[in-house]
Amino acid sequence: MSFSELLLFMWFLFTIIPPAVYISLGAIRIGLASKRESGQTTADFPLVEILIPIKGVLTNQEKMLESVLQQDYPSYNVTFLIESEEDPACSLVDSLSSRYPHARKLITGKAGMCGQKNHNLVEGIKHLSPSAEVIVFCDSSNMVDPNWLARFTQPVRTGASEVVTTFRAFDPSPMTIWGICQAIYAAFLLILIANKPKPWGGATAITRSALHRLDVMGEWSRNVIDDLALGNLLDKAGIPVFLDPRSLVSSPLPNQSLGGLIYYLDRQILFP
Numbered sequence: 001m002s003f004s005e006l007l008l009f010m011w012f013l014f015t016i017i018p019p020a021v022y023i024s025l026g027a028i029r030i031g032l033a034s035k036r037e038s039g040q041t042t043a044d045f046p047l048v049e050i051l052i053p054i055k056g057v058l059t060n061q062e063k064m065l066e067s068v069l070q071q072d073y074p075s076y077n078v079t080f081l082i083e084s085e086e087d088p089a090c091s092l093v094d095s096l097s098s099r100y101p102h103a104r105k106l107i108t109g110k111a112g113m114c115g116q117k118n119h120n121l122v123e124g125i126k127h128l129s130p131s132a133e134v135i136v137f138c139d140s141s142n143m144v145d146p147n148w149l150a151r152f153t154q155p156v157r158t159g160a161s162e163v164v165t166t167f168r169a170f171d172p173s174p175m176t177i178w179g180i181c182q183a184i185y186a187a188f189l190l191i192l193i194a195n196k197p198k199p200w201g202g203a204t205a206i207t208r209s210a211l212h213r214l215d216v217m218g219e220w221s222r223n224v225i226d227d228l229a230l231g232n233l234l235d236k237a238g239i240p241v242f243l244d245p246r247s248l249v250s251s252p253l254p255n256q257s258l259g260g261l262i263y264y265l266d267r268q269i270l271f272p
Contacts, residue, residue, distance in 0.1 A: 046133035048076040048153055048205075051124040053117045054089045054140040055082070059254050062092055064143050069100045071149040077129055078103045080140075081120035083110060089140075115224040117201075122217050128208070135211055137226070139202040142168070142249040152247040153205050161242035162210040163234060165199045172253040179256035182264060190245065197243035199234065201227035202251075210239065 050068060058064070069078055078100070080093045085107060097103045106127055111119035121137060128135065134156050136149070155161045167190045172179025193200075204227070206216075214233045223229040234241060 044157060045074045045150075046157060047129060047131050048073065048134045048136060048149065049128050049132035050076060050078045050136045050138050050149075051081060051121055052078060052138050052140050053081045053120040053124075054093065055087060055116070057088050057092060058141060058252075060252055061089070061140070062096070064141060064252070065092070065096055067144050067146075068138060068142065068149075069096060069103055070146055071144075072146045073149040073153075076102060076149060077132070079124050079127070080105050081108050081124045082106070083108055083116060083120065114221050115226070118220040118223055118226050118229075121226060122220050125211065125217050133208050134205055135208055136205045137201060137203070139249075139251075141251050142203060143171075143252060144249050148247055148249075152203070152244060155242045155244065156205050156207055162239055163199060163204065163206045164242040164244055165197060165204040166244050166247040166249065167193060167200050168202055168251045169248045170253045171250050172256055174255065176256050178258050178261040179253045182253060182256060182261050185265075190248075194243055194245070197241040198231040199227050199241055201225075201230075203247070203249050204230070213237075214239075 052065070052068065054065075065080075080089075080097075080103065082089055082093065082105060090105070093103075093105045097105055106124060108120045108123040110116070114122075125135070134153050136153065152164065152166060155164045168186055170179065170183040170186050172183055199206075211217075214237055216230060216233060219229045219233055220226060231241075
C-alpha cells in the first residue's frame, strides 16, 4: 500500500466510521425504547393539562385538534393559546370548546421580550388548573392516536422521569419527492436525538414541580425558542430527558413543494 493509499484509508476510518457508529447506536436505542413494556398497572392518572399554542388554520386543522381532544385518558384539560381574537383559529377553537367540555380558549396578547410561542406558553402556565400535576406542551399540527396521552405521560406519571419527549413523523400526502425528503430528514434527526435526548417543543411532558423549580416561565420570557431554552435548563439541573419513540406524533404534509421544504429547513437552521 502506497503512502497516498494509506492516507486515503485513514481518512475513511476517521470520517466515515464514527458517524456510522453514532447513527447505529441511535437506531439501537430507538429499537430498545420501542420495545419497552408500558408497565401500566395501578399507576395514578393525575390531572394532565395540555397547552397548545395555535396561530392560523392548517389543512385538516379540526381533525388534528380533535385527535388531541379525543384521548382515552380519565382526567385532562386542553388549553388553546391564541394571540388575539382576530386570529382565524378563534372560530374553530370556539366551536371545539363548545363541543368538548375539557377544552378552553385563552387569549394571550402580543409578545414583548420573547417569541410569541414562548409568550403563549407562559400565559398558559399562569392559568393552569390548580390540581394539574403533569403539563404537556403540544403543537397544533400534531395528529395522535386515542391512547397517545396515556402512553406518552406514563414515564412521568410513574416517576421514571421528570421529563419525557418524543418527535414527529411527517406524513406526505400525496407523496411528492419533497415531502418524502422532509420525512427522511425527520427520521434521521430522530436517530441523532436518541443518543442524547433533548426536549422537543412539539410534544414534551414535564411534572409541574420541575416546571416551577426550574423557573421555566422566567427563561421562556427572555427567549425566542422554547425547546432549546428548556433543554439548557434541564442540562444545568442535571435532569435527563426520556425519549419515547413509541409516542411519535404524525404531522400531515399535504402537497409539499421544493419551496416548502426549503422554508422548513431554513427555519430549522436559523432558529437555533
